[in-house]
Amino acid sequence: MQNLDLNLLVVFEAIMTERSMTGAARRIGMTQPAVSNAVARMRQVWNDPLFVKQGRGIRPTPYAERLWEKTRAPLLEIRDAASGDQFDPGKSGRVFRIGVTEYPVDMLWLPLRKFLEQEAPGVSLHSVPLHGNTEELLLDASVDLVIHYYVGRHKQIRSSWLFNNHLVCAVRPGHPMLQSLKSGDVLPLEDYLAADHLMVSLTGAASANVDSILRRQGLARRVAMTVTHFAAIPPLLMQTDLVCVTPQAVVARAVKAGELVIVPLSFEIEPAPISLVWHSRQDRDPGSIWMRKLISDFATVEAKRLADYFLRG
CATH class of the missing domain: 1.10.10.10 (Winged helix-like DNA-binding domain superfamily/Winged helix DNA-binding domain)
Structure with a gap:
């Protein structure tokens, strides 16, 4: 060459x-x-x-x-x-590739897009799907940022907490399970275990945090159906007797519309911390710094709005 x-x-x-x-x-x-x-x-x-x-x-x-x-x-x-030390969002045509799953997109992409249309019309956001490959995507520069649960300790990877991913149990309003649930009560554990469960699996495994909690008690549930994307959850729950523990953002619209209801469980599920993750090569990049702050600011607002809504509910 x-x-x-x-x-x-x-x-x-x-x-x-x-x-x-x-x-x-x-x-x-x-x-x-x-x-x-x-x-x-x-x-x-x-x-x-x-x-x-x-x-x-x-x-x-x-x-x-x-x-x-x-x-x-x-x-x-x-x-x-x-590129120098300057970044002008209003004049930039930069494309930011962000590794992300569906529910942060549901939370953040609409307010981000509204902001960009007004303040940075040339800036583009491209979503890249995640499959447990956060470090790989960042190390080989396939993405600029990742929004996900990250507990790694790679020396070249940086992370900053965005919000806690709170999980809720959702079913359709006429679900048979609700017959044993009185106002202010939690769902009896035996009723929860007897149900047919729906879960999202990005890897193909039919096990999640809930299953780990149950295993510690010597218990198990039946995962009757898995899907590969969160958008499938509300319509499936609305028209079947499936039960699903899912991020709040996934079912928020359906709950607000009265199409789904939240069921209080008899055990606690610790929320997972969702972080903004990037490679150290972009520590001082002005555009990356701007986008990280933008995402962080909107995540704070949207997470609080979501939490307030479910507290009111």
Whole structure:
């Protein structure tokens, strides 16, 4: 790779990030023919096709994936170093890739978007799904930030507490379980254990914090159904006799509309601390600092609003 034009790496990074020639052109302010010409030069320099068509998009070759693994973190550091110490949200066209699950999106994306439309219209938020791979995504620079439960101690990973993820037990208003529940009472444990349970599983495992609590008492529940996304929970609960322990944010709208009710349990489930997590390479990056503060501020407001609503309920 003697006499390599470093501009090719800029185009390569944009294509790998966007997984689209059109998206890459838009990202770096080039025409699509110019990007295509750059790809042709890359293929000659690296003696590899690099990208092949897949449906309406493109798929990197194994060589391109290996090259991306080696270059993306250094490219990010170079870009951050060259950007200087200034960040103007009102003029920025920066794309922030954030690793996140559904319920923080439900909590934060609408107020964040409303703010960005007014104060930073060129800034974009792209959600990246999580599968227990927080450190991997941050270490290889696949994301800028992560919003998730994080208890790791990697020396290059930073974290800051955002809010506590409180869990509630929800069922439909006419659920048979409610017949044994008097006003002000908690649900008898035997009734809870006898129910058919619904849970979200991002990994495929049919076990959650509730199951760990029950196991310590020598007990178990029947997980009758698992789903891979939180949005499936309210409609399933509304139309079946399933029972689900889930984050407050997932069922808040349905509870407010009277479509679901909260059932007090006879045992406590400790809330999980949700953190904002980032790589140390972005400790001093002005754009990252701005986005971290923005997310933190909105998380504080939305978590308090949610807590106040359930306390009133």
